[in-house]
Amino acid sequence: MKLLEEKIKTCGRILPGNVLKVDSFLNHQIDVKLISALGEEWKRLYENEKITKILTIEASGIGIACIAALHFNVPVVFAKKSKSSNIGNDFYTSKVVSYTHGNTYDVIVSKNYISPDDKILIIDDFLANGSALKALVNICRAAGATVVGAGIAIEKAYQPGGKMIRDMGIRVESLAMISSMNETDGVVFCN
Amino acid sequence: MKLLEEKIKTCGRILPGNVLKVDSFLNHQIDVKLISALGEEWKRLYENEKITKILTIEASGIGIACIAALHFNVPVVFAKKSKSSNIGNDFYTSKVVSYTHGNTYDVIVSKNYISPDDKILIIDDFLANGSALKALVNICRAAGATVVGAGIAIEKAYQPGGKMIRDMGIRVESLAMISSMNETDGVVFCN
Numbered sequence: 001m002k003l004l005e006e007k008i009k010t011c012g013r014i015l016p017g018n019v020l021k022v023d024s025f026l027n028h029q030i031d032v033k034l035i036s037a038l039g040e041e042w043k044r045l046y047e048n049e050k051i052t053k054i055l056t057i058e059a060s061g062i063g064i065a066c067i068a069a070l071h072f073n074v075p076v077v078f079a080k081k082s083k084s085s086n087i088g089n090d091f092y093t094s095k096v097v098s099y100t101h102g103n104t105y106d107v108i109v110s111k112n113y114i115s116p117d118d119k120i121l122i123i124d125d126f127l128a129n130g131s132a133l134k135a136l137v138n139i140c141r142a143a144g145a146t147v148v149g150a151g152i153a154i155e156k157a158y159q160p161g162g163k164m165i166r167d168m169g170i171r172v173e174s175l176a177m178i179s180s181m182n183e184t185d186g187v188v189f190c191n
Numbered sequence: 192m193k194l195l196e197e198k199i200k201t202c203g204r205i206l207p208g209n210v211l212k213v214d215s216f217l218n219h220q221i222d223v224k225l226i227s228a229l230g231e232e233w234k235r236l237y238e239n240e241k242i243t244k245i246l247t248i249e250a251s252g253i254g255i256a257c258i259a260a261l262h263f264n265v266p267v268v269f270a271k272k273s274k275s276s277n278i279g280n281d282f283y284t285s286k287v288v289s290y291t292h293g294n295t296y297d298v299i300v301s302k303n304y305i306s307p308d309d310k311i312l313i314i315d316d317f318l319a320n321g322s323a324l325k326a327l328v329n330i331c332r333a334a335g336a337t338v339v340g341a342g343i344a345i346e347k348a349y350q351p352g353g354k355m356i357r358d359m360g361i362r363v364e365s366l367a368m369i370s371s372m373n374e375t376d377g378v379v380f381c382n
Contacts, residue, residue: 029304030267032260059249062221063267066254069223070261076221076254083292101274113220 001041001175004153005189007034008176014183019100026153027060027125032067038175039068042121042151045173046072049148051121053077053114055140057096057107057132064153065123072121077113079136082106092142094135099128107132109139116144127152127174130161137170149173157190192232192366195344196380198225199367205374210291217344218251218316223258229366230259233312233342236364237263240339242312244268244305246331248287248298248323255344256314263312268305270298270327283333285326290319298323300330307335318343318365321352328361340364348381 013021025031051072056065057079069076082105087093091108098105114120122136133150140147147170155162155174165172177190204212216222242263247256248270260267273296278284282299289296305311313327324341331338338361346353346365356363368381 023301024303025266028268028271028301030257030260030269032257032267033264035257036261059253059269059271062250062253063257063269066221066223066226066257067261069221070227070258073224075216076223077219078221078250078254080219080250110214110219112215 001038003034003037004176007031008154008178008187012187014181014187016183018181020154020156020178020181020187022154026064030063032063035064035067036070038064038151038153039071041175042068042123042173043071046121046149046151049121050119051148052118053120053145054123055079055109055114055120055136056123057136061124064125068123068151077109079107079109079139082108092139094138094142096135097129097131099131107135107139109143111143114140114143114145118143118145119148120145121148122150123152124150125153127155127161127165127172128159130159130164133161133165134168137165137168151175154178192229194225194228195367198222199345199369199378203378205372205377207374209372211345211347211369211372211378213345217255221254223254226255226258227261229255229342229344230262232366233259233314233364234262237312237340237342240312241310242339243309244311244336245314246270246300246305246311246327247314248327252315255316259314259342268300270300270330273297273299283330285329285333287326288320288322290322298326298330300334302334305331305334305336309334309336310339311336312339313341314343315341316344318346318352318356318363319350321350321355324352324356325359328356328359342366345369 149171152174179190181187340362343365372378
C-alpha cells in the first residue's frame with residue numbers, strides 16, 4: 001500500500017539492531033487518519049469474508065484494531081499480557097517470545113469472548129518473527145473459532161514470521177512488506 | 192450519557208472488592224460502535240476548544256482514544272508503562288499508583304510528541320483514585336502544553352480522583368458517573 005510505504009519512508013527511522021522506529025505515527029503517537037485508511041484497505045481485501053470479530057494484542061495493536069473494526073462493524077478483542085501464572089480456567093492462553101525485549105510471556109483471552117461461531121481477523125502492527133501472531137492463531141484454534149486471516153501493517157519479509165504463519169494455512173495481508181533495510185540504503189519494499 | 196449507563200446496567204458485573212467488570216464492551220472486548228458514540232459526545236462537549244492532540248495511557252485507554260480521535264481529527268499519543276528505570280532524557284515521565292494491582296509504575300511519553308503549542312484532551316476508560324489521570328496531567332504540564340480537559344468513560348464518583356483532578360483546575364467530562372454500587376443494589380448513577 002503506497003500510502004503506508006511513503007509514510008514509512010518519510011517518518012520511519014532505522015536504528016542500530018535492525019529496529020524500524022515508527023513511533024511518530026504507528027505505536028506511540030498514532031496517525032488515526034492513516035490507520036483508518038489501513039482499515040479501509042483490509043476491509044477491501046477481506047470484503048467477501050463474513051468476519052465476526054477482530055482479535056489483536058496489547059498494547060500497540062489495540063488502536064489499529066479498533067479503527068479497523070469500525071470499517072468491519074464488529075467488536076475487537078485484545079489479548080492481554082498475563083501478570084500472573086495462575087489465571088484459572090476462564091482464559092485461553094498462549095506463549096509469546098519477544099525478540100525485541102528478550103523475554104517470554106503469556107497472553108490471555110477470556111473464554112467469554114471467542115466462540116466456535118466466530119470468524120476472526122487478526123490485526124497487528126508488526127510481523128517479524130511471528131511469535132505474537134502465532135499465539136493469537138493458537139488461541140483462536142483452542143476456542144474452535146475460524147481464523148479468516150491476518151491484517152498486518154508492516155511485515156519484515158526478511159524475517160521468518162510471514163512464511164511460518166502462511167505455512168499454517170493462514171492468509172496474511174501485510175500493507176507494507178519490507179525486503180531489506182539498513183542505515184545506508186534506508187527501507188526497501190518488496191514489489 | 193444514557194447509552195453508556197444502560198450498557199453498564201445491562202452488561203457490567205459487580206465483583207467482590209468493589210470491582211466493576213466491563214470487559215464485555217470496554218476493556219477486553221471493545222464495542223467500537225458504542226465507543227464511537229462516546230467519542231461523538233466528547234466532541235460535542237469540547238466543541239469550542241481547539242484540541243490538537245489526544246493523550247491516553249496503555250492499554251485500555253488506547254482503543255477509546257483512537258476512536259474518539261477520529262471525531263476530533265487529531266493524532267493520539269499513548270503514555271507507555273516504562274519497563275526500565277533508566278530511560279534517558281528523551282521522555283517525560285510520571286509515577287502512577289495502581290490501587291487495583293497494588294503497585295507503582297512509571298509512565299513515559301516521548302518529548303517529540305507533546306509540545307508547548309499543544310492543546311490536549313486526555314481520554315481514559317476509568318477515573319477512580321485519579322493517579323493515572325494526574326500522571327498524564329503532570330506530563331502535559333512538564334511539556335508546557337495546555338490541558339483542555341479530560342474525557343472519561345466511567346467515573347467512580349465516590350472515590351477521590353474526580354475531585355482531586357477538578358481541584359487542579361482541569362475540566363473533567365465523565366459520561367457515566369457512579370454514585371454507589373454493590374452486589375445487592377447494583378450500580379447507581381449520579382443525577
